[in-house]
Structure formats: C-alpha cells, structure tokens
Amino acid sequence: MAARLEIVSPEGLRVDGRRPAEVRRVLTRTGVLSQADGSAYIEQGNTKCLAAVYGPREPVKRAGVLHDRATINVEYNVSSFSSGERRAKLRRDRKLLEIGLMIKQTFETVVATTSFPRSEIDIYLQILQTDGGAVHTAINAATLALIDAGIPMTDYVCACSAGFVNDQAILDLNFLEESADVPTLTVALLPKSGKISMLGLESRLHIDKLEPVIALASDGCMQMKDTLDEAIRISTRNLAKTVLH
Amino acid sequence: MLKNKAFVRKTKRGTVIKVVKEHYLRDDIYCEVATCTKCPSSLNAVTTPSTTKLVPSPHHIVPDTNVLYHQIDVLEHAAFTDVIILQTVLQELKHRSNAVYARARTMISDPKRRFIVFCNEHHRDTYVERRADESPNDRNDRAIRTAVAWYNMHLDGKPQAVLITDDADNRRKAEVDKIPAYSTQQYVASMQGHPDLVDMIAAVEDSNIAAEERFAYPEHLSNSQIAAGIRSGAFFQGKLSISQNNYLEGSVFAQVDKEERTVMIIGRKDLNRGIHGDIVALQMLPESQWKRPVGVILEEEQIEGQKDEDEEEKAEESKMDVENGAANETVPTAKIVGIIKRNWRPFCGTIEKASVSSAASGLTSQQSVFFWAMDKKIPKIRIRTRQAENLVGRRIIVAIDGWVRNSLFPSGHFVRTLGEVGDRATETEVVLLEHDVPFAPFSSSVLSFLPAEGEDWIVQPEHLAGRIDFRHLDVCSIDPPGCTDIDDALHCRQLPNGNLEVGVHIADVSHFVKPENAMDMEARRRGTTVYLVNKRIDMLPSLLGTNLCSLRSNVDRLAFSCIWEMKPDATVVNVKYTKSVIRSKASLTYDEAQMRLDDSKLNDPVTQGIKALNQLAKKLRANRMEAGALTLASPEVRFKLEEDQQDPVDVELKELKDTNALVEEFMLLANIWVAKKVYEAFPESSMLRRHPKPPAANFESLQKAVGELGITLDVTTSRALADSLNNATTTDPYINKLIRILTTRCMMQAVYFCSGTVPESDFWHYGLATNIYTHFTSPIRRYSDLVVHRLLSVAIGYEKAYTSDLVSKEKLSELSDVLNYRHRMAQQASRSSVELFTNMFFKEKLLQEDAYVIRVLKNGFSVLIPRYGIEGYVYASLNDSKDSSEPSPFVYDGEKNRLIAGTVEIKLFAKCSVCVFVEEAGGAARRSKLVVRLCEPWVPGVSVRLDDIRVAREQDQLEEKSGKVVKKAKRV
Structure with a gap:
C-alpha cells in the first residue's frame, strides 16, 4: 500500500495532537453585531463562523408568508477567502443552498414559529475560515445567534461531526482528516430530549460502524451543549449587569 | 487534560498555498519509564535498561533519525531493548522511507523489545518552535536534544537517557547541553557480548577507500539541478533496468522528446552507480556516441577473474571502443546524471571466496570482502566483516549502504546468515526472499478471523439466506492429483425443453474473508498462492484454503455459482449468477475423469454429466479457435519427488488430456460471463484482465528465423497467427512446438486492470480472443478472484452493505498494480524453484x-x-x-x-x-x-x-x- 497519512498514530494521537474522542478548542462570542437582532461568532479550532439573526419581522416578500407561523430563511455562505486556495464564488452554489436548506429544516423543529404568524426569521451564516466541520460550526453559531436574538426555542440545537478510521471513531474532524477520505458524519441533536434532528453523511460508511460513530458524534454534541450553555450564561450575566446598573 | 494552547504552523505546499494547522500541546504524555514516580505507570513501561562499558549505569538510548534509518539492521538485533523512539524521529523517518518506517513500527510493537514512543512534538515541555535562522533539520535535531534533556531532568538521571547520533556536530551541541551522546560505532563497540553487531553497522561515510581514489565516477547532480534539467527537457527520468545477461548494460523505458522509447545505458561510467530498479535522471548522448548493445552474456567468472580491477576497467574500455568502431547498428544511448530515488533492498548472495584473505586471522580483525548477490543484475558489493571466513560458503543477506564516487563497487553491510549454500531449505528461502514473496506464517491476528468452529464448521440454516440450494445436484470436481484446494466444481443436466443446464460452482471465499479485516489485508499483501516444487505458500490460512472453502466431496460447502442454460450446440440461452450451497458427489483427478469419459459402460449421473460437459467443451473450444484463440506451448516439466517431498527422482513433461481442456473451457466461460456481468454493474470500477496485442516488432527475429525453414508467420491478428502456427510444420514435429514456445515469448503479459482506467477497446484478451475477461474461478489462490467475487455479489444484489473502497477506481487500479507485481513474482519464483530442482536432479x-x-x-x-x-x-x-x-x-x-x-x-x-x-x-x-x-x-x-x-x-x-x-x- 502506498504512503498513507496516519490519521491516528499507534500512540493514539491524531495529526494535530488530539486523542480520538476530543473536540477542538471552541471559542464563542455573542452579540458581535449591533445591527442584527441576534448574532454570534464561533471558532472551532481554525474553523470560524459568524451568524446573524434578523426577526421575527415582517416578511420582505409577500409570497412566502405563512398564516399560522413564521417562516425561517437560512442563508449559508462560505467566504471565498476562507480556504487556503482562493475560490471564485459561484452565483448560486447548489451545495451551499442544500446545506442552507438542511439547517433551515433543523431549526424549524425547535424554533417556536407558531408564536409569530405571518412573519419571518432570517438566519445568515458566514464561514470566515474553514478547517473542517464548517456545517456543524454554522449550526452551533445559529443556535447561539437565535438565543441572542431572544427567539423562543424548545431546546438548543447542538451539532458535531465524527468519522471512522482504522477501526475507531474520531470526533470533530479537521480539514486534513476530512480530506483524507475519512467518512464524516455530521449530527445535530436536541440535548434535552437526545433526539437527533439532522444526520448528514456524504461518503460511504459500513452499516456496522454507523452506531459507534453516531454515539461518538452525539457525545460531541453534548460537549458542545455545555460550551454553548456557558456562552449564553455569560452573555446573560453581562446583560443582567447592564440592565440592573 | 486538553491544553487549550493552540497556535498555527505555516507550511508551504506545492505552489503558494498556505496551510494552517492546529498543533495541540498536552500535559498527559508520560515518560513510560517504570521507575518514574511522577507519571502514572502505563502497561508497556520500560523496565530494565541496558548497560555497556561506555555507560556503566542503567540507561535508555535515544537514536536520532539517521541512526534509525541507516542502522535499522543493527537496532533490529535483540540486544537492543528499552529504546526510546521520539515522535520527531518517526515522522522524519516516515518521510525518508516508508519501508524502514514499517520496520521500525514492527520493532516498536514487539512487547519483548520494550521500545517506547515518546510524543515529544505534542508534549508541553518538549515542543520547540523553529527559529527564524534555523533549517528544519536543525530544528528537529534541537527537538531531539530537548527531549533527551527532558528525560534526564524528569528521571533525574536514574536511569539516564543517552543520545545516539552519527552527526558529529549534533554530538558537540549535545555536549554543550550536557547531554550524553555517542556515535553508533562507539556505542555498539562498547556493548558486551555482541561482537557480531559491529559488522552490521552500515558504512554510511566510509573514508577508508583511499586505495581506489584513482577511479572516480562522475558526480551526481543535486535534486534541484535534476528537477531543473527535467523541466527544461535536457534530462529525462525513468526506472533503470539492468540486462539479465550483463550487469554493465542497462535500459530505461521513458518518455524522451514526447515519445516513449527504450534507451540503453552502456558501460560502468555511463551507468554511474545506478543499480537495478533505481529511478534515475538521464541525459541523451549525442548520436555520434551512441553504442550498440554488446550482445554477449557476461558471466561472473569472466569479469572478476584474478584481474586487478583497474586492468579490468581498461579491458572493458577497449572492448567498448571496438564496439564503437564497429558500430553498424547503434541504439539510442544515454548516461545517468543523477539518482532520483534509490530502490535498494537487502540482497541474498554469497561472499566471493577469492576476496577473503586468510592471512588476517582472528575474530577481531575486520576485513573488506566482496559479496555477490544472487540477482545477476546487481554489481558486487563490498562489505566489512570480522567473520569473513565463517561466511564463505553460506547464503547471507547484505544491504547496500551507499556508493561513493571513488569506489568501483557499492559498499554494504552484513545483515544475517540464511544457511549453507546448496542446502534445500536455505535455497528455497532464497528463492522466496529474492522474489519478495511474503512467506511468514500467518499471524495470530489473521488467524483470529477464521470461523470459531474451526474444522467443525458446517453449513448452518442461517447461511442459506439468499442462497440457492444445489445440494441435490450431481456436482463433481476435476483437479490434478493431490490437489487439496479445490476451487471449482461442475455439473450438467438435461432440461425438460431439451436444453442443457451447466453449472460452474466456485468456492465462496468471500463469505469467510470479509473486506478490510486482518485476514483480508494479509491475503491482499500476498496476492496469490505461490507454488514451488516442494512447497506451497498459501494466500489464505490452510483451514480455509484446504478445508472450509475447498469444494470437497460429500460435504456441504458454500459456493458462488454461475448457471447457464445452453442449447446442445453450446450457445448460451440464459445465464444466472447466484450464491449457493452444494454438495460435491465426487472429487476426481484428471485421470479418473478421463477414465470415466472413455468407459462407455459407465452410466451413473456424475459420468453422464462429465460426458455431456465434454461434448459441450469441444464445441466451445471449436468456437473459441474459430474466433482466433491461440494454443501456445511451454516446455514445462513436473518433478516426481520422493515420498518425503524432497529429492527429485524423475522429471516428466506435463501433458494435457481431454479433461484438462474440459475444465479449462468451462472456467474460461465462467470468467468471461462474470466479466460481462461485473462490467455491466460497475463500468468504472470492475477488476478485469486483459492481454494486449503484442507489437509486430516482437516477432521480427522469430519471423526471420522461421523464414529459413520455409515458414511464414502472419501476426496481423491472433486468428492469423493461430492459423499460421497450425500450418507451421516441418519434418521434425518438435519444431512446431518449439515455434509455439518461442511465440509465447514474444507475447505481452496479461495484466489485471480497473475498467475505468482503460478504454473499452483495449479490454481485448489476445491469447483467448475475447472482448472481456477476468479471473473468477480461483478465489482460494488468487486475490483478484476474491475481489471479483465481492463485486459480483454486489452486482447480483446479494451483498447490500459494501464499502466505498470496493468500487473506488483509484483503489482498484492501485490494487491491480500490486496484484500484477505479485503475480509476476510468483511466476518467477516458481521458475526459480524449478531451476533449483533441475540442478538438484542433475x-x-x-x-x-x-x-x-x-x-x-x-x-x-x-x-x-x-x-x-x-x-x-x-x-x-x-x-x-x-x-x-x-x-x-x-x-x-x-x-x-x-x-x-x-x-x-x-x-x-x-x-x-x-x-x-x-x-x-x-x-x-x-x-x-x-x-x-x-x-x-x-x-x-x-x-x-x-x-x-x-x-x-x-x-x-x-x-x-x-x-x-x-x-x-x-x-x-
């Protein structure tokens, strides 16, 4: 067999020094944009995502109005400068549209849309830098931004990815690992109920291995939940301070 | 436990892409030394460090990259235990050579050796960042020194960590930092009880060759010069292959001036230290200097003799001159200007007796002796040894270390002794080693994937799901006598509508060997079963090969069946592929089957089946001949061995009977039909086999020769060739066979390939005259067949879950290359084995x-x-x-x-x-x-x-x- 990258060394360390079940360092900030109703910024390793939420507000286009609930629009964008190689932006990249649609469907299940009939909620997700796991970072950022905007939700939506290589599952793949032909599964989960609201897998993974991978990804989601929760509590505490003084 | 201290490392890859990587530093990487009180103890902790004269106290050695790379043979010796291998060293090693890296990994995983890997690059205290004025090499050296220093501080010198490096500058720097450091030579020489180890030290930079300084090869160009030359078109690159008959004559098949051609490299100077298999950079010689191939067989006696090397050189030169003068038919000739990649492997061979001076007696004195590899393409190798006299007359393994400009021959070091020259076991091992055949017993991890029931495994009702039960059919197998790995079985029966139902049943190996497990990996590595005269090197453990998969008679066995409905004139009406269960009624030898065929009185169902099959086979064969299939010949012989399977007592030529042809015919049919089916299901990624049409030039000399006998060979198509071969008769009937044998040698080799990588028009199998072909019928002894089984079982919807590797075009084409290589090696090994036994016979x-x-x-x-x-x-x-x-x-x-x-x-x-x-x-x-x-x-x-x-x-x-x-x- 030809020279193959060792995704997990026999010593149990991954290329960047993590162990298989460790997530990357996560940095979170909320309320980064003053114009938006809610916003958040997440760094997961070198993957950076900015989320802005507008609404609930009056729909810009009349056509999309629903009479019993609010519509959610998601725009998912990857900056052309986000990856090492600069890529010309396509006008309507179907890949991005699909991811946006997937995220939209994920949030429709948790956002209390019925409280805002005939209105719309717009979520703008901008990936500023990619190093693997852009989709799940974007979902986490959207959760934070929605909470920051004060939109009622039944639960957090926490997402994380996991892959399978050398007979073991690894958590939160970076770009190097993703591009080394490791099947990558992205899971979005509602931590309170433990229900999985989104599951994305684009390469082939043997059915026998699916369960351990989902289990590990869910575990990663729960870790993300703690991180997001922490971020929300800090921002709420700060908010409380400004209100009280 | 995760140190959240991330920072980036910038590297440039290819053109100008900036790669940013995270690099986590940890505080949970432990020293793994048992006596350490600070770290939590781990399972594979090092216990009793070694001692030498040099370092009286117990200590661990830490080799640097060069030591691990060049002295791997020494370090593999059992005397070295409790060695600390740093991650930096392993990473550098992996860059240098995957093969050596794999050997290092094997050592590390051996629990007896107690090697430990210390991940210093991810340790909080041992990571060093590259300084602005530092080369990556210097940084790594510093990282290694830092790690050694950390160990000494961490363990407080009990036990000590000792750096082993052959770089004097590095040792000096270590001394400044108060780190104990020694060269390999110093350290090994001080080890007690292992005088033989000194021999094994690789002579990386040997300066004691002053005597030969009058001779010098042209200097090799540097990598950047080569790269520039290739880009500008001044140089070209290719894989050097040395002539089998003359080690001073090499050729390269390469792209020259946008045209693929073979270029010769003739003479020692022009070969410039290139060794068979190296990837070299070449420069065309001006046409006036083109030479013509020497066209002689150069035997070792002729070139070594008692002559002084220098004299020999002159003689050779003059011979070349004569060649140049008389040049009437020159060929494009080039010279080697640099080596892009060495392809050295350890060589088997013997010490040249004449080079051993008996005057230097006593064990301790080291002397230079010459070593001849078995492979005639390899020049003799100079090795330094203290035990020269012991080694004479033995087969030994030697590794090349280098070839300096002013040395006529490369220098190497002794690795190990195999045994006496001429000893049957030793020579067989040599055959296997020389052909790179993996022959170690199956490891326990491989065996762990065998069915737990072992010999008692039987077909259970749950195995029947998705399979058709053919146990009631009169299936039989026909194989050579003594065959234990029965891949295939056949049946034939009359259908009510007057047609015939023919079934070929192949052992269902894919049921037992699941993709990507250790057994599968091992089988893929071996690629094929290798048949030697006295031995068989199995691809699969014998429990599967000769028992559970083997379609023995009167037991239920799982099979993969190909069922045709045929008209009596052998045209196929219908075909079906299915997994099945069969129960063979009889395992016959060719002779037994032949007897049944010839006996008109026998009328049991099995015999009836064979007779019907024989009728069909004859028609199929006629059709195939009509299409232009070739009947070629080989001068193959079979040895009759004594009872204990050792000494050859007689030789007999292999002969073909009707039944051989019968089985062959149906196997071809199955292979062709399976190829069609698989290709239909996976047009981009099926494993097929093709046999390219040989270029007419291959036949030129043969045509010229047979022309004198009044025979013409028409090579335009395989049909024409087959016809002209049939017409090639003279008074001596053996001449026809001879022509067929020589025609065989003009053929190209049939190869496996992945369908997506070759245009469909090139799928043609020349020898069999069929549009598409694959190997399906021998999964016990060929890995390619196993792959085809897996593909077919997906194609027919039996297997639903399959990994992307199975249908990945890249993976398959990579795999085909490996299998082609293994196949070629296996064939050559069998031939060498026959040669060996011929010698024993004579x-x-x-x-x-x-x-x-x-x-x-x-x-x-x-x-x-x-x-x-x-x-x-x-x-x-x-x-x-x-x-x-x-x-x-x-x-x-x-x-x-x-x-x-x-x-x-x-x-x-x-x-x-x-x-x-x-x-x-x-x-x-x-x-x-x-x-x-x-x-x-x-x-x-x-x-x-x-x-x-x-x-x-x-x-x-x-x-x-x-x-x-x-x-x-x-x-x-």
Whole structure:
C-alpha cells in the first residue's frame, strides 16, 4: 500500500495532537453585531463562523408568508477567502443552498414559529475560515445567534461531526482528516430530549460502524451543549449587569 | 487534560498555498519509564535498561533519525531493548522511507523489545518552535536534544537517557547541553557480548577507500539541478533496468522528446552507480556516441577473474571502443546524471571466496570482502566483516549502504546468515526472499478471523439466506492429483425443453474473508498462492484454503455459482449468477475423469454429466479457435519427488488430456460471463484482465528465423497467427512446438486492470480472443478472484452493505498494480524453484541429450533440451580459456544471425547434441549451475565427449579428496 497519512498514530494521537474522542478548542462570542437582532461568532479550532439573526419581522416578500407561523430563511455562505486556495464564488452554489436548506429544516423543529404568524426569521451564516466541520460550526453559531436574538426555542440545537478510521471513531474532524477520505458524519441533536434532528453523511460508511460513530458524534454534541450553555450564561450575566446598573 | 494552547504552523505546499494547522500541546504524555514516580505507570513501561562499558549505569538510548534509518539492521538485533523512539524521529523517518518506517513500527510493537514512543512534538515541555535562522533539520535535531534533556531532568538521571547520533556536530551541541551522546560505532563497540553487531553497522561515510581514489565516477547532480534539467527537457527520468545477461548494460523505458522509447545505458561510467530498479535522471548522448548493445552474456567468472580491477576497467574500455568502431547498428544511448530515488533492498548472495584473505586471522580483525548477490543484475558489493571466513560458503543477506564516487563497487553491510549454500531449505528461502514473496506464517491476528468452529464448521440454516440450494445436484470436481484446494466444481443436466443446464460452482471465499479485516489485508499483501516444487505458500490460512472453502466431496460447502442454460450446440440461452450451497458427489483427478469419459459402460449421473460437459467443451473450444484463440506451448516439466517431498527422482513433461481442456473451457466461460456481468454493474470500477496485442516488432527475429525453414508467420491478428502456427510444420514435429514456445515469448503479459482506467477497446484478451475477461474461478489462490467475487455479489444484489473502497477506481487500479507485481513474482519464483530442482536432479549426473538452438548470440548460443524442458547457454569459446579475448573457432555472422566454425553452422532451430552436468557452487559462483556443453556437431576446441568429462570429473574428485586445489574442467 502506498504512503498513507496516519490519521491516528499507534500512540493514539491524531495529526494535530488530539486523542480520538476530543473536540477542538471552541471559542464563542455573542452579540458581535449591533445591527442584527441576534448574532454570534464561533471558532472551532481554525474553523470560524459568524451568524446573524434578523426577526421575527415582517416578511420582505409577500409570497412566502405563512398564516399560522413564521417562516425561517437560512442563508449559508462560505467566504471565498476562507480556504487556503482562493475560490471564485459561484452565483448560486447548489451545495451551499442544500446545506442552507438542511439547517433551515433543523431549526424549524425547535424554533417556536407558531408564536409569530405571518412573519419571518432570517438566519445568515458566514464561514470566515474553514478547517473542517464548517456545517456543524454554522449550526452551533445559529443556535447561539437565535438565543441572542431572544427567539423562543424548545431546546438548543447542538451539532458535531465524527468519522471512522482504522477501526475507531474520531470526533470533530479537521480539514486534513476530512480530506483524507475519512467518512464524516455530521449530527445535530436536541440535548434535552437526545433526539437527533439532522444526520448528514456524504461518503460511504459500513452499516456496522454507523452506531459507534453516531454515539461518538452525539457525545460531541453534548460537549458542545455545555460550551454553548456557558456562552449564553455569560452573555446573560453581562446583560443582567447592564440592565440592573 | 486538553491544553487549550493552540497556535498555527505555516507550511508551504506545492505552489503558494498556505496551510494552517492546529498543533495541540498536552500535559498527559508520560515518560513510560517504570521507575518514574511522577507519571502514572502505563502497561508497556520500560523496565530494565541496558548497560555497556561506555555507560556503566542503567540507561535508555535515544537514536536520532539517521541512526534509525541507516542502522535499522543493527537496532533490529535483540540486544537492543528499552529504546526510546521520539515522535520527531518517526515522522522524519516516515518521510525518508516508508519501508524502514514499517520496520521500525514492527520493532516498536514487539512487547519483548520494550521500545517506547515518546510524543515529544505534542508534549508541553518538549515542543520547540523553529527559529527564524534555523533549517528544519536543525530544528528537529534541537527537538531531539530537548527531549533527551527532558528525560534526564524528569528521571533525574536514574536511569539516564543517552543520545545516539552519527552527526558529529549534533554530538558537540549535545555536549554543550550536557547531554550524553555517542556515535553508533562507539556505542555498539562498547556493548558486551555482541561482537557480531559491529559488522552490521552500515558504512554510511566510509573514508577508508583511499586505495581506489584513482577511479572516480562522475558526480551526481543535486535534486534541484535534476528537477531543473527535467523541466527544461535536457534530462529525462525513468526506472533503470539492468540486462539479465550483463550487469554493465542497462535500459530505461521513458518518455524522451514526447515519445516513449527504450534507451540503453552502456558501460560502468555511463551507468554511474545506478543499480537495478533505481529511478534515475538521464541525459541523451549525442548520436555520434551512441553504442550498440554488446550482445554477449557476461558471466561472473569472466569479469572478476584474478584481474586487478583497474586492468579490468581498461579491458572493458577497449572492448567498448571496438564496439564503437564497429558500430553498424547503434541504439539510442544515454548516461545517468543523477539518482532520483534509490530502490535498494537487502540482497541474498554469497561472499566471493577469492576476496577473503586468510592471512588476517582472528575474530577481531575486520576485513573488506566482496559479496555477490544472487540477482545477476546487481554489481558486487563490498562489505566489512570480522567473520569473513565463517561466511564463505553460506547464503547471507547484505544491504547496500551507499556508493561513493571513488569506489568501483557499492559498499554494504552484513545483515544475517540464511544457511549453507546448496542446502534445500536455505535455497528455497532464497528463492522466496529474492522474489519478495511474503512467506511468514500467518499471524495470530489473521488467524483470529477464521470461523470459531474451526474444522467443525458446517453449513448452518442461517447461511442459506439468499442462497440457492444445489445440494441435490450431481456436482463433481476435476483437479490434478493431490490437489487439496479445490476451487471449482461442475455439473450438467438435461432440461425438460431439451436444453442443457451447466453449472460452474466456485468456492465462496468471500463469505469467510470479509473486506478490510486482518485476514483480508494479509491475503491482499500476498496476492496469490505461490507454488514451488516442494512447497506451497498459501494466500489464505490452510483451514480455509484446504478445508472450509475447498469444494470437497460429500460435504456441504458454500459456493458462488454461475448457471447457464445452453442449447446442445453450446450457445448460451440464459445465464444466472447466484450464491449457493452444494454438495460435491465426487472429487476426481484428471485421470479418473478421463477414465470415466472413455468407459462407455459407465452410466451413473456424475459420468453422464462429465460426458455431456465434454461434448459441450469441444464445441466451445471449436468456437473459441474459430474466433482466433491461440494454443501456445511451454516446455514445462513436473518433478516426481520422493515420498518425503524432497529429492527429485524423475522429471516428466506435463501433458494435457481431454479433461484438462474440459475444465479449462468451462472456467474460461465462467470468467468471461462474470466479466460481462461485473462490467455491466460497475463500468468504472470492475477488476478485469486483459492481454494486449503484442507489437509486430516482437516477432521480427522469430519471423526471420522461421523464414529459413520455409515458414511464414502472419501476426496481423491472433486468428492469423493461430492459423499460421497450425500450418507451421516441418519434418521434425518438435519444431512446431518449439515455434509455439518461442511465440509465447514474444507475447505481452496479461495484466489485471480497473475498467475505468482503460478504454473499452483495449479490454481485448489476445491469447483467448475475447472482448472481456477476468479471473473468477480461483478465489482460494488468487486475490483478484476474491475481489471479483465481492463485486459480483454486489452486482447480483446479494451483498447490500459494501464499502466505498470496493468500487473506488483509484483503489482498484492501485490494487491491480500490486496484484500484477505479485503475480509476476510468483511466476518467477516458481521458475526459480524449478531451476533449483533441475540442478538438484542433475547433481551427480552426466547426460547427453538432444537439444535445439533457440537463440544465437555473439559468444555462444542458447539451447532447449525438450526431454527436461531446460534451457542452457553454450559458450562458443575454447573449453579451457575463460578469457573471451582468445579467439574462438566460431565466427559470428550478424547478418544471418548464426555462428560459423568451418563447416559447422549453428543457427536457430538447429538440432544438436549436448551434455549436461552441474558445476558445484565454488567460492565465486552464486549457485551451483547447470553447464551445457556441445557434443555434436563436433567443433574442435569447443565440443566435448561425455566420457572425457566423466574422467576429468573423477580426477577432480580424487584431487579434492587428496587435498589439492580444485581445478577447473580439463581441456579435452
């Protein structure tokens, strides 16, 4: 067999020094944009995502109005400068549209849309830098931004990815690992109920291995939940301070 | 436990892409030393560190990258235990050589050796960042020193960590930091109880070759110069292959001026230290300097002799000059300007006896001796050893370390001894090693994937899901006698509508060998079962190969079946592929089946089936011949071995019976139909086999030769060739077979390939004259068949869950390359094994046999002896002179390609009589070899009489007994 990258060394360390079940360092900030109703910024390793939420507000286009609930629009964008190689932006990249649609469907299940009939909620997700796991970072950022905007939700939506290589599952793949032909599964989960609201897998993974991978990804989601929760509590505490003084 | 201290490392890859990587530093990486009180103890902790004279206290050694790379043979010795390997070292090593890295990993995983890997790059205290003025190498050296220093601080010097490095500068820097550091030589020399280890130290930079400084090769160009040259088109690159007959003649098949062609490299200077298999950079020579291939067979005796190397060089040079002067037919010639990648492997061979000086007695004195590899393409290798006298007459393994400019020969080091020259087990091991055949017993991890029931495994009801039950059918298998791995079984029965149902049932190996498990990986590595005369190296553990998969009679076995409905004229009406369960009614040998065929009284269902199959096979065969399939011949022989499977007692030619053809015909049919099905399901990624049409140029010399016999060969299509072969008859019936044998040698090799990588028009199988072909029928002994089984079982919807690797075009085409290589090696190994046994058979024998000339060269000719299927080279030089400079009675006529001596003409297909005997492996000869001498026609000085040789040999033996020097065969 030809020279193959060792995704997990026999010593149990991954290329960047993590162990298989460790997530990357996560940095979170909320309320980064003053114009938006809610916003958040997440760094997961070198993957950076900015989320802005507008609404609930009056729909810009009349056509999309629903009479019993609010519509959610998601725009998912990857900056052309986000990856090492600069890529010309396509006008309507179907890949991005699909991811946006997937995220939209994920949030429709948790956002209390019925409280805002005939209105719309717009979520703008901008990936500023990619190093693997852009989709799940974007979902986490959207959760934070929605909470920051004060939109009622039944639960957090926490997402994380996991892959399978050398007979073991690894958590939160970076770009190097993703591009080394490791099947990558992205899971979005509602931590309170433990229900999985989104599951994305684009390469082939043997059915026998699916369960351990989902289990590990869910575990990663729960870790993300703690991180997001922490971020929300800090921002709420700060908010409380400004209100009280 | 995660240190959240991330920072980036910037590297440039390819053009100008900036790669940003995270690099986490941890505080949970432990030293793994048992006596350490600070770290939590781990399982594979190092316990008892070694001691030497140099370092009296217990200590661990830490080798640097160069030591691990160059001295891996030494470190693999069991004397080294409790070694600390740093991650930096491993990473650098992996960059340098994957093979050495794999060996290092094997050492590390051996629990007895107690090697530990310390991930210093991810340790909080040992990570170092590259300084602005530092080269990556210097940084790594510093990282290694830092890690050693950390160990010494961490363990407080109990035990100590000692750096082993051959870089003097590094040692000096270590001294400044108060780190104990030694060179490999210093350290190994101080080890007690292992004097043999010093021999194994690789001579990386040996400066003691002053004596030869008068000779120097041209300097190799640097990598950047080569890269620039290749880009500008001044140089080109290719894989060097050295001629089998002459190690001073090499060729490269490469892209030159946008055209693929073969370029010769002739002579030592132009070869410039290139060794067979190296990837080299070449420069075309101006056309005025083009040479012509020497066209002689250069044997070791002729080139080494007692001559001084320098003298030899001159002689060679003058020979070249003659060649240049007489150049009437030059070929494109190039010279090597640099080496892009070395492809050195350890070589098996023997020490040249003449180079051992007995004066230097005593164990401790080291001397330089020459080593001859078994592989004739490899020049002799200089090694330094203290045990030269012990090594003479033994097969040893030597690794090349380097080849400095001013040394005529490469230098290497002794690795290990295999055994006595001529010993059957040793020589068999040599055959396996030389052909890179993995022959170690299956590891326990491989065996763990065998069914837990072992021998008692039976077909259970749950296995029947998705399979058709064929246990009631009268299936039988036909194989050579003594065959235990029965891949295939057949059945045939009448259908109510008058058609026939024919079934080919193949062992369902894919049921037992699941993709990507250890057993599968091992089978893929082996690629094929290798058949030697006295031994079989299995691809799968024998429990599967000879029992659970083998379609033995009267037991239920899982099978993969291909069922056709055929009209009585053998046209296929319908085909079905299915997994099945069968119960073979009889395992017959070819002879038994033949007997049943011939016996008109027998009328049991199995015999009826065979008879019907035989009828169909004849029709299928006729159809195939009509399409232009070739019947070729090979001079293959089979050895009758003694009871204990060891000594050959007789040779018999392989013969073909009706039943052989019967089985072959249905296997071909199955392969072709499966190929169609698989290709239909996976047009981009099915594993197929093709046999390219040989270029007409391959036939030129043969056509010229048969032309003299009044035969013409039409090679435009395989059909035309088949016809002209059938028409090629002369008075001697053997000539036809001979022509077929020689035609076979003009053929290209059939290869596996992945369907997506080759245009469909090139799928053609020339030999079988079919549009599409694959291997399906022998999954027990070929990995390719196993892959095809997996693909087919997905194609028919039996297997639903499959990994992307199975249908990945890249993976498959990579795999085909590996399988082609293994296949070629396995074939060559079998041939070498036959050669070995031929020699053993002729030992103590002296025979006169008829032979046919099959090749004529300048200094001799090759003959084929039909009775034994062996080939030998007859030198046209005088009997007692090994020196080719003395005139031979033969004159070579290049125009007509024949050797003429007076009235005697040696030309292609000429019949002659030769005597055959074995010359024992002397000090210099690589192996005992078969000597063929001309008996008739009689040419004075060249031809010999059987009796004379016999007398001479007896005399020699007498002399040997009385302790005199052994003489070479006497002049008659």
